[in-house]
Amino acid sequence: MLKLIIHKELREIIASPKFVASFAVTAILILLTFYVGAQNHRLNVSRYEAAKTANLRKMEGLTDWMRVNNHRIFLPPQPLESLVNGVSNDIGRTTTLHGRGELTAQSSRYNEDPLFAVFRFLDLDFVFQIVLSLFAILFAFDAINGEKERGTLRLTFANDVPRATYMLGKWIGAFLSVGVPLLIPILLGTLMLPLMGVTLSGAEWVRLALIVLAGLLYFGLFLTLALCFSVYTHRASNAFLGLLVTWILVVMIIPRSAVLLAGHAVDVPTVDALAFQKAQQRSQLWREDREKMRNFSTLGASDAEKVMQRFNAFMSELSDARQEKMDALASQLNSQRRLKQNAQARLALGLARLSPSAVFSLAASRLADTDLGMKSHYLDEATGYQSSYAGFMKEKTGMNMGSGMVIFTTGGDEEEEKAINPGELPVFDYTPTPLTEAINGAALDLGLLVIFNLLFFAGAFVRFMRYDVR
Amino acid sequence: MQMQANETTPIIEADNLTKRYEDGNLALDHVHFQVKPGEIFALLGANGAGKTTTINLFLNFIEPTDGEARIDGIATHRDPLAAKRKIAYVSENVMLYPHFTAFQNIDYFARIGGQTHYSDQDYHDVLRRVGLEDEAHGRKLKTFSKGMRQKCGIAIAILKNAPAILLDEPTSGLDPKAGHEFIDLLQSLRGEGKAILLSTHDIFRAKTIADEVGIMNKGMLVMKRSRAELANENLEKLYIDYMTGNGVHDGGNAHA
Numbered sequence: 001m002l003k004l005i006i007h008k009e010l011r012e013i014i015a016s017p018k019f020v021a022s023f024a025v026t027a028i029l030i031l032l033t034f035y036v037g038a039q040n041h042r043l044n045v046s047r048y049e050a051a052k053t054a055n056l057r058k059m060e061g062l063t064d065w066m067r068v069n070n071h072r073i074f075l076p077p078q079p080l081e082s083l084v085n086g087v088s089n090d091i092g093r094t095t096t097l098h099g100r101g102e103l104t105a106q107s108s109r110y111n112e113d114p115l116f117a118v119f120r121f122l123d124l125d126f127v128f129q130i131v132l133s134l135f136a137i138l139f140a141f142d143a144i145n146g147e148k149e150r151g152t153l154r155l156t157f158a159n160d161v162p163r164a165t166y167m168l169g170k171w172i173g174a175f176l177s178v179g180v181p182l183l184i185p186i187l188l189g190t191l192m193l194p195l196m197g198v199t200l201s202g203a204e205w206v207r208l209a210l211i212v213l214a215g216l217l218y219f220g221l222f223l224t225l226a227l228c229f230s231v232y233t234h235r236a237s238n239a240f241l242g243l244l245v246t247w248i249l250v251v252m253i254i255p256r257s258a259v260l261l262a263g264h265a266v267d268v269p270t271v272d273a274l275a276f277q278k279a280q281q282r283s284q285l286w287r288e289d290r291e292k293m294r295n296f297s298t299l300g301a302s303d304a305e306k307v308m309q310r311f312n313a314f315m316s317e318l319s320d321a322r323q324e325k326m327d328a329l330a331s332q333l334n335s336q337r338r339l340k341q342n343a344q345a346r347l348a349l350g351l352a353r354l355s356p357s358a359v360f361s362l363a364a365s366r367l368a369d370t371d372l373g374m375k376s377h378y379l380d381e382a383t384g385y386q387s388s389y390a391g392f393m394k395e396k397t398g399m400n401m402g403s404g405m406v407i408f409t410t411g412g413d414e415e416e417e418k419a420i421n422p423g424e425l426p427v428f429d430y431t432p433t434p435l436t437e438a439i440n441g442a443a444l445d446l447g448l449l450v451i452f453n454l455l456f457f458a459g460a461f462v463r464f465m466r467y468d469v470r
Numbered sequence: 471m472q473m474q475a476n477e478t479t480p481i482i483e484a485d486n487l488t489k490r491y492e493d494g495n496l497a498l499d500h501v502h503f504q505v506k507p508g509e510i511f512a513l514l515g516a517n518g519a520g521k522t523t524t525i526n527l528f529l530n531f532i533e534p535t536d537g538e539a540r541i542d543g544i545a546t547h548r549d550p551l552a553a554k555r556k557i558a559y560v561s562e563n564v565m566l567y568p569h570f571t572a573f574q575n576i577d578y579f580a581r582i583g584g585q586t587h588y589s590d591q592d593y594h595d596v597l598r599r600v601g602l603e604d605e606a607h608g609r610k611l612k613t614f615s616k617g618m619r620q621k622c623g624i625a626i627a628i629l630k631n632a633p634a635i636l637l638d639e640p641t642s643g644l645d646p647k648a649g650h651e652f653i654d655l656l657q658s659l660r661g662e663g664k665a666i667l668l669s670t671h672d673i674f675r676a677k678t679i680a681d682e683v684g685i686m687n688k689g690m691l692v693m694k695r696s697r698a699e700l701a702n703e704n705l706e707k708l709y710i711d712y713m714t715g716n717g718v719h720d721g722g723n724a725h726a
Contacts, residue, residue: 004581008567015569151565155623158529158559159583159630160551470531 009173027185034189037082038196044077059422065396073428086370099390128215140226142236217449218360224456254355262348363445480504481665486537512676515686521669558630562639564623568612583630
């Protein structure tokens with residue numbers, strides 16, 4: 001019986017004109033998403049390579065590592081970023097290293113090309129979150145009440161059809177007839193990636209498969225929600241209206257309201273306020289150090305080179321002490337800000353998770369590594385690199401970076417100075433979050449998608465058991 | 471499709487059947503009748519008299535407040551699935567899947583009705599039997615007239631091969647020729663031993679075909695006559711008398 005109902009649903013949906021139209025639109029959108037994503041990725045990779053080369057070229061011709069300043073590292077583009085953008089276009093992708101101190105990320109994609117920020121890029125998040133959820137509504141809003149209005153429900157239940165079987169058959173049939181065909185353009189899109197020169201690692205394929213799974217769960221959820229509405233209303237038009245209002249609430253209003261509410265509930269000090277406090281502290285420390293500098297004594301040394309060495313050592317000491325205090329303050333302020341930011345984010349995301357749309361978006365971006373943690377992960381990686389960079393520079397120059405040293409050169413050296421080799425610099429090897437960590441991070445949201453599905457189905461099921469089929 | 475039936479056991483049986491809705495409206499008031507194999511029982515009555523409510527109770531679309539609707543001895547509200555296995559049903563306005571062909575529709579509903587053994591030829595045969603031209607078998611239902619849809623509905627009922635057939639105003643909207651063909655078909659089904667409950671407004675057809683006629687008014691079965699009894703009475707007059715309140719309620723057995 002179940003198979004028969006599923007088969008009927010498949011035939012009925014696939015034979016309908018709305019299936020042909022919506023499948024064509026979705027297939028084009030999905031293929032376009034993969035195409036645009038692959039193109040973007042290639043462009044991002046070439047920009048990234050060009051920026052890296054320019055950074056090293058800047059050092060060409062230098063003969064002293066001490067003259068190397070403003071060394072920059074760049075966040076390498078990941079293929080999945082172009083398929084699920086998340087925050088990847090909003091965060092800075094370039095970091096200038098001074099060998100010590102706080103790091104910041106500058107030059108986001110949208111900052112560089114604000115035109116793209118106006119309408120944003122087409123990605124799988126958009127296709128699933130907006131387009132497919134609407135199609136799910138379109139296919140299931142009249143699943144039950146439509147049959148009632150047409151009179152086929154009465155004829156069906158004049159037979160020994162168990163209601164539970166019918167309900168399940170309806171859901172499975174709708175899911176298979178609309179959800180499974182979606183896999184065709186998705187599969188074609190994934191095949192397009194290597195053909196367009198975008199290679200995915202094994203872990204990235206797993207991530208992509210999980211993103212598609214999350215998308216199907218989200219699609220199924222809207223199908224179930226639509227089924228639920230079709231059982232709780234007796235007219236298909238009422239169900240459609242109710243679903244549209246719910247869609248606006250779930251997709252548009254709840255996630256944005258959650259962020260606004262959390263913003264009001266938890267006050268996070270601004271970066272400017274923190275920068276002001278740090279600048280004040282820095283000025284104060286400079287004032288104190290200037291006094292110390294006035295009292296610098298050469299301790300009887302007359303040799304200019306020795307004087308400079310002592311001065312550099314003195315300055316390095318002052319700089320270290322100053323930096324230590326600055327670091328301590330920065331660390332304290334940053335950690336206070338981060339705590340509040342985390343509390344705000346927890347509240348915002350917690351509230352936003354009332355919306356399945358936000359849940360899907362969070363799961364997809366977590367799996368694609370383009371979630372809120374992307375920036376801090378990049379800066380953590382950059383900070384780790386900064387240590388090895390500082391170590392390298394100390395080895396090359398014998399000095400701590402950023403200590404306000406004086407470069408002393410003596411004339412009359414006959415030996416021709418050799419140019420430094422920028423290739424010796426340690427390479428910034430960005431490691432995305434491990435797959436298991438991404439899966440663990442997305443598990444809550446994947447679980448919530450399953451729970452939403454079950455809840456809506458249970459709601460529809462309970463109601464249908466007492467549904468007046470006349 | 472010939473069925474083996476116990477001639478003495480009623481297949482369709484309303485036993486003190488009563489339905490009062492939550493708003494207090496008494497839709498059916500202690501109705502009692504039986505339909506045996508090879509019999510046609512016609513329920514006559516105006517709109518709202520309780521004919522469709524009676525059928526809804528047999529289909530367990532609603533549950534009785536009192537009494538029982540039984541199909542082959544099974545109370546429909548106690549074991550609806552078992553009872554429905556023995557019922558074929560044709561509604562006043564047969565609505566099928568518009569994007570399916572007639573063939574696909576009858577195939578689906580035959581299978582839903584538990585009949586999975588039919589061949590394509592059987593489907594074509596039954597569609598011909600109900601008077602649907604061959605060219606229409608492969609056409610989508612959305613192109614069908616009401617009469618053609620009714621024929622499909624009857625084909626579905628035939629394919630189910632159930633001992634009880636419930637017909638709710640099945641000839642409503644049919645042209646005279648189709649109506650006549652339908653009467654022939656009902657007679658043939660009666661010949662196969664089916665117990666048929668026919669709800670209708672059509673006094674003439676009821677008199678022509680029914681073995682027993684009941685008149686319903688305001689939820690009550692106010693009159694019941696066999697074909698033999700009706701041979702000496704004017705059914706039209708009886709109907710009007712009962713509808714206008716001049717007839718005497720005989721609990722389904724008294725005379726006007």
